[in-house]
Amino acid sequence: MTTRKGARTIAAIPPSILDQLNKGEIESANLNEWLAINQKQLLETVLTQYNRKTYLQDILTDISNLKKQTVTTINEAIGVGLLTQSYIHNDTALFDLLSQHPSDTVRCWAVFFVGKDEATVAEKLERMKVFAADRHFGVRELSWLAIRPDITENLETTITLLTPWTRSDNEYIRRFASESIRPRGVWCKHIEALKETPELALPILEPLKADTSKYVRDSVGNWLNDASKTRPEFVVSLCKKWEKENNSKETAYILKKARRSILK
Known part of the structure; x- marks a missing residue:
């Protein structure tokens, strides 16, 4: 796996690096790279790679219907959309494929398989632990964001x-x-209690x-x-x-x- 260190502005990201990020070949090295990834392009690449391109259009429609499109809302829409497709097609292998992917953004999508699935908070926390310990900051952040509503309710x-x-x-x-x-x-509803x-x-x-x-x-x-x-x-x-x-x-x-x- 290729790793890179050091801050870059979005404009300064070399086209070759951005291309690899959008193809899911490498992880983002910093927040600027994470924000620059074209998640729709990455999604199409990943679904094509896994012979699941039939899932694409429904998820793209979900994204287009978002009232506010940010990196986190798009990430969640894709994750929830993939979870829904896994239900529809009884695709029990999809979660493992996503959770082990070299792209941190793809692993973020897998986080929502845990966060939005129907389970107890104890079961979700146990399944989420691997993402909480992920090597990438983005996956770690979304791991708690995805389960935050369950935390607040319990x-x-x-x-x-x-x-x-x-x-x-x-x-x-x-x-x-x-x-x-x-x-x-940050980026979530407060816990009033x-x-x-x-x-x-x-x-x-x-x-x-x-x-x-x-x-x-x-x-x-x-x-x-x-x-x-x-x-x-x-x-x-x-x-x-x-x-x-x-x-x-x-x-x-x-x-x-x-x-x-x-x-x-």
Whole structure:
């Protein structure tokens, strides 16, 4: 697999790289590349490759009917459309083909097979774990976005289920536990219960208060900053408690991010 590092503007992406991205031959290396991918072109390429081009037109119609076409709404429309086609055609192999594809965008489509399928939140979380631990940032982000409605509807159960994830050796899994329940998560509906009662999330936040991973610490700091906008006294009190319990640089990093709105 080809990997590339370094930031590029969309205009600066070499045509040869963009062509490989649109053919699903390589992963996007950064957000600019991720946003530049022509998902409709990629979809046609993938369905042709897998001898499933008959699925294409219905999904393109779904995309054209979207009120707002963004990278995430198109991604979800394709994922849900592919899930629907798998039902119609009893295509039990499609999920595995998508979830193991070299393209991160294609694996994102597979995320919605889990997020939009009919199952309990426990079953969805178990199936979603492989995507939560994916090597690509885009797949990891959509893994929690796709299951966010289930999390919100089953909040206390989800917190109980995710608490053991905070002890995982994998930083991506630990980060999912925090990021998926942020009160004011990015690009998604807020969780009102956690805006008003952030104490509910302490079983997840406490084990992560001195996490060794910056990726996790950023999530925890942002979580508390979210909470500070509706419950500043909770965040102030928790930060004081954590300062007394742990004087590590890791905890200090989280507390600085947590209090940034309060100290403005």
